[in-house]
Amino acid sequence: MKISADAYPTTVEMPRTLSAIHNLRNQHNRIISGGTILQINWEAGVEKPEHLISTEKLSELKGISEVQLDGEPALKIGAAMTISDCLHNISIQKNASILAEACEKIAAPAVRNRGTIGGNICSKIGDTIPALLVLEAQLSFYNGEQENMISLREWLTKPNPPSSELLTNIYIPIHTLNKPGSSFFRKIGRRESFTAAIISIAGYIEYEENNIKTARLAIGGGSHLPCRLSIAEKEINKAANGIDWSFLSQVIQDDFSSYTDPFITVEYRKKVAANLFIAWIKDILKEQGKE
Numbered sequence: 365m366k367i368s369a370d371a372y373p374t375t376v377e378m379p380r381t382l383s384a385i386h387n388l389r390n391q392h393n394r395i396i397s398g399g400t401i402l403q404i405n406w407e408a409g410v411e412k413p414e415h416l417i418s419t420e421k422l423s424e425l426k427g428i429s430e431v432q433l434d435g436e437p438a439l440k441i442g443a444a445m446t447i448s449d450c451l452h453n454i455s456i457q458k459n460a461s462i463l464a465e466a467c468e469k470i471a472a473p474a475v476r477n478r479g480t481i482g483g484n485i486c487s488k489i490g491d492t493i494p495a496l497l498v499l500e501a502q503l504s505f506y507n508g509e510q511e512n513m514i515s516l517r518e519w520l521t522k523p524n525p526p527s528s529e530l531l532t533n534i535y536i537p538i539h540t541l542n543k544p545g546s547s548f549f550r551k552i553g554r555r556e557s558f559t560a561a562i563i564s565i566a567g568y569i570e571y572e573e574n575n576i577k578t579a580r581l582a583i584g585g586g587s588h589l590p591c592r593l594s595i596a597e598k599e600i601n602k603a604a605n606g607i608d609w610s611f612l613s614q615v616i617q618d619d620f621s622s623y624t625d626p627f628i629t630v631e632y633r634k635k636v637a638a639n640l641f642i643a644w645i646k647d648i649l650k651e652q653g654k655e
């Protein structure tokens with residue numbers, strides 16, 4: 365279906381199936397889900413595209429379920445599910461609680477009811493991304509002909525998302541569920557609620573005989589391109605029997621590419637990130653009787 369008006373020259377397409385999408389690869393097309401970011405951009409003067417492809421009625425982008433992915437259990441989350449859908453979903457709360465925590469920290473309820481997890485990811489700055497990075501999420505994209513799978517981590521390293529690729533589903537492996545581990549998500553803003561993040565961080569740690577076996581740390585928020593802190597992760601993984609905390613703090617700060625803006629310096633962001641990660645890891649080790 366196409367809607368157009370002379371006063372609003374952008375046309376909107378609302379396909380019900382992937383195969384009904386009209387020319388996804390046209391560079392003048394733009395995918396729209398909740399529109400909460402796009403609307404802010406347009407209000408700020410960004411030019412509107414000629415043609416919008418809405419995900420609202422795409423049944424392939426709906427639903428949250430437990431599935432098998434390469435023979436392993438995984439959570440499948442439709443890209444058009446709203447942040448509120450994800451926040452209140454029992455399976456996400458049970459299998460990927462830090463994603464629910466991240467969703468709880470996004471905006472106010474009205475925006476969460478409209479904004480989608482797909483739009484949050486495709487913005488490349490959304491607060492769900494650090495949580496999804498430590499959960500080792502995989503993404504499936506439809507390119508107009510077929511769906512392809514890519515890890516979120518790899519996708520983030522690619523140049524700006526091409527509008528010709530539609531995010532259809534997010535997959536989170538849940539085979540780690542029965543292993544002993546801890547995870548956490550923390551968003552630091554300039555005030556208590558509904559505010560843009562200075563940083564958002566997520567961590568996941570798995571232990572074996574009370575020692576840290578695997579550590580995954582991720583950081584994003586603000587205008588950061590979210591990423592895993594792979595050098596810091598290696599430092600924790602190899603230091604099973606004793607961590608040099610001041611060295612680890614320095615490694616985290618060096619591993620995190622940040623920026624200064626009129627309100628916050630790069631040094632402050634790096635220090636806060638290192639302190640949060642270290643306080644969390646120390647708490648875990650204390651719980652395990654290791655500190």
Ligand SMILES: Cc1cc2nc3c(=O)[nH]c(=O)nc-3n(C[C@H](O)[C@H](O)[C@H](O)COP(=O)(O)OP(=O)(O)OC[C@H]3O[C@@H](n4cnc5c(N)ncnc54)[C@H](O)[C@@H]3O)c2cc1C
Binds near residue numbers: 395487489532
């Ligand atoms: C007042 C306010 C407060 C906010 N606070 C936060 C916050 O605290 N944390 C946070 O992370 N965000 C925040 N946001 C931003 C936004 O609401 C969320 O990130 C939301 O999840 C975006 O989803 P959307 O569906 O509205 O995206 P849209 O605006 O529809 O799209 C965003 C981008 O993703 C692309 N896109 C959308 N869906 C797809 C898809 N399926 N495949 C490919 N590309 C796609 C669009 O082309 C566009 O480039 C806030 C926004 C507002 C207005």
